[in-house]
Amino acid sequence: MTKIDFASLYHRFDAPIAHFDCGARCAPHNERGVPFCCDTRHAVPAVYDAEWEYLQANTDLWHPWLGRSPAERRRLQEETPDGMILLECKGSQFCQRQFRSLTCRAFPFFPYITRDDWFIGLTYYWEYEYACWVISNLHVVTDEYLAQFFAAFDELFEHMPQERESYRQYSMTMRRVFGRRKRAIPLLHRNGKMYKITPRNGRMRRVDARSLPAFGPYKIARELPFADENQP
Numbered sequence: 001m002t003k004i005d006f007a008s009l010y011h012r013f014d015a016p017i018a019h020f021d022c023g024a025r026c027a028p029h030n031e032r033g034v035p036f037c038c039d040t041r042h043a044v045p046a047v048y049d050a051e052w053e054y055l056q057a058n059t060d061l062w063h064p065w066l067g068r069s070p071a072e073r074r075r076l077q078e079e080t081p082d083g084m085i086l087l088e089c090k091g092s093q094f095c096q097r098q099f100r101s102l103t104c105r106a107f108p109f110f111p112y113i114t115r116d117d118w119f120i121g122l123t124y125y126w127e128y129e130y131a132c133w134v135i136s137n138l139h140v141v142t143d144e145y146l147a148q149f150f151a152a153f154d155e156l157f158e159h160m161p162q163e164r165e166s167y168r169q170y171s172m173t174m175r176r177v178f179g180r181r182k183r184a185i186p187l188l189h190r191n192g193k194m195y196k197i198t199p200r201n202g203r204m205r206r207v208d209a210r211s212l213p214a215f216g217p218y219k220i221a222r223e224l225p226f227a228d229e230n231q232p
């Protein structure tokens, strides 16, 4: 395993998800008024040990996450893979874009690996459907963001093959969960197109990203009269 140059990786994986600030779309739905992915009550960023070394040497933005109680800390730490540490930043008003963690940059997405072991695209952490506006609006994801996401994770997997295995396992879990719920998995493919995957057999169907469902408050917003006027 060779060492990753996080300064360089961060520099090459820097494109925003959309052509506008998606945080402005979700923050009004969070009672703290900040983006859900920047609020550790909803999502706690995990970084690799080497990434933490890089961050500690270059910024005071981050500190180890302590949780709201020892029980919460213990529970999340038990779920955190070896070689990673849970962090908290100073808050969204103090964000330093160049020192956002890899987790911040990838959220809400993760690499999707098929049952026959191909990293063909990305899908999202479904437990954030209630919160993340992007998940309800996948059509806004730019080609530039997708290209940078794939390049970053191709590089990461080359250096850390065990990470590829973790995402393979996680993709398997998603197939199991979505299969049980009789749901198709949305996939942003490397070819730039959107697909729905049938979890049981891996069959892929091309879809229009705008036809995919919205969730939580974004579902309600979409159903309002004149909703189209407010959509990007």
Ligand code: SF4
Residues within 6 Å of the ligand: 022, 023, 024, 025, 026, 027, 035, 036, 037, 038, 107, 108, 131, 132, 133, 134, 135
């Ligand atoms: S990625 Fe999702 S949760 Fe994070 S700021 Fe954008 S819409 Fe909000």
Ligand code: SF4
Residues within 6 Å of the ligand: 037, 038, 039, 045, 089, 090, 091, 092, 093, 094, 095, 096, 099, 100, 101, 104
């Ligand atoms: S570093 Fe920036 S993007 Fe990441 S959690 Fe903090 S405020 Fe959000």
